[in-house]
Amino acid sequence: MATLLRYYTFSLVFMAVCFGLALWYGVASTGSMAGTLSLLWIVLVLSILEISLSFDNAVVNASILKEMDEVWQRRFLIYGIAIAVFGTRIVFPLAIVAVAAGIGPMEAIDLSLNQPQEYERIVSGAHIGIAGFGGAFLMMVGLRFFFDADKEVHWIAVIEERLTRVSALPAVEIGLLLLVLWGISALLSDAEALTFLTAGLCGLVTFIAVDALGTWLDLREQAKKASGMVVRSGLGGFLYLEVLDASFSFDGVIGAFALSNNMIVIAIGLSIGAMFVRSMTVHLVRQGTLAQYRYLEHGAFWAIIALGSIMLVSARFHIPETITGLIGAVMIGFSLWWSMRWQRRHGHEAIPAD
Numbered sequence: 001m002a003t004l005l006r007y008y009t010f011s012l013v014f015m016a017v018c019f020g021l022a023l024w025y026g027v028a029s030t031g032s033m034a035g036t037l038s039l040l041w042i043v044l045v046l047s048i049l050e051i052s053l054s055f056d057n058a059v060v061n062a063s064i065l066k067e068m069d070e071v072w073q074r075r076f077l078i079y080g081i082a083i084a085v086f087g088t089r090i091v092f093p094l095a096i097v098a099v100a101a102g103i104g105p106m107e108a109i110d111l112s113l114n115q116p117q118e119y120e121r122i123v124s125g126a127h128i129g130i131a132g133f134g135g136a137f138l139m140m141v142g143l144r145f146f147f148d149a150d151k152e153v154h155w156i157a158v159i160e161e162r163l164t165r166v167s168a169l170p171a172v173e174i175g176l177l178l179l180v181l182w183g184i185s186a187l188l189s190d191a192e193a194l195t196f197l198t199a200g201l202c203g204l205v206t207f208i209a210v211d212a213l214g215t216w217l218d219l220r221e222q223a224k225k226a227s228g229m230v231v232r233s234g235l236g237g238f239l240y241l242e243v244l245d246a247s248f249s250f251d252g253v254i255g256a257f258a259l260s261n262n263m264i265v266i267a268i269g270l271s272i273g274a275m276f277v278r279s280m281t282v283h284l285v286r287q288g289t290l291a292q293y294r295y296l297e298h299g300a301f302w303a304i305i306a307l308g309s310i311m312l313v314s315a316r317f318h319i320p321e322t323i324t325g326l327i328g329a330v331m332i333g334f335s336l337w338w339s340m341r342w343q344r345r346h347g348h349e350a351i352p353a354d
């Protein structure tokens with residue numbers, strides 16, 4: 001218990017502060033105990049929804065964060081919190097409304113507070129572009145993990161071993177993603193297809209740019225390190241994680257409107273969830289959980305591919321958020337169980353690094 005509190009104390013304090021703010025806002029805006037309790041309940045459900053949808057995010061964050069030096073780990077956990085909480089959960093929806101409606105930031109804030117139904121309509125109307133960008137970026141993250149010629153550990157061997165062999169072909173994962181984007185765009189109207197393809201290509205280019213920046217900075221660090229120890233470049237890894245976190249949060253931000261169209265309520269609920277995801281990331285890194293459970297990363301990256309696929313398909317078909325969260329949880333649960341099964345059979349044998 002003491003160990004858990006060490007990792008989650010700040011998140012618990014942050015949650016208490018957020019519920020205090022929600023209580024004050026509920027009393028001020030509804031003027032009734034019933035209305036305030038209803039608002040607090042929505043905040044609680046939103047925070048649980050965000051945590052359940054983002055556990056795979058924490059696992060993937062940890063797999064990247066463990067390669068970074070401690071200085072940039074702390075910077076990601078400190079500055080990244082502000083970006084995740086205020087940037088993705090508050091500024092991002094407001095920016096969508098401002099661009100889509102052709103209004104300024106202050107008008108977007110006024111719209112979110114005084115015309116929540118119109119605010120929700122505009123954000124939901126931008127779903128095709130969000131689905132294209134976020135889905136393409138997440139698909140590339142997942143595919144890059146499995147299309148790796150140096151990968152030695154395989155969970156779903158019948159698939160992963162073949163992907164490893166095919167990875168010798170240059171840019172095969174990019175070609176696969178482009179085919180998927182084209183196939184889904186063929187199901188949309190001309191205007192929607194253009195929006196979807198443009199957003200998808202932007203997501204692909206963003207992944208390539210951030211990955212290239214990280215690789216370039218890695219090469220610079222390797223040249224400076226006499227020890228030969230390879231540590232993921234701080235800035236490159238930081239940018240990569242922030243874009244990844246934003247892509248993960250898209251479904252939570254959009255799905256939150258199923259419970260409320262009040263921007264303040266959504267921001268408070270999702271921010272609590274985002275904070276706990278950061279705590280889970282720290283817990284996984286400090287405890288070495290990824291090394292302990294052989295296939296946990298594999299389950300998380302399969303969950304990413306599933307989430308990216310669902311986001312892309314959601315441009316044409318509505319996919320309930322419950323299914324999205326359930327698929328990720330099931331994949332991670334199975335990978336965890338399979339890891340424990342492997343440990344019982346093989347003991348503490350060395351685990352090759354992917």
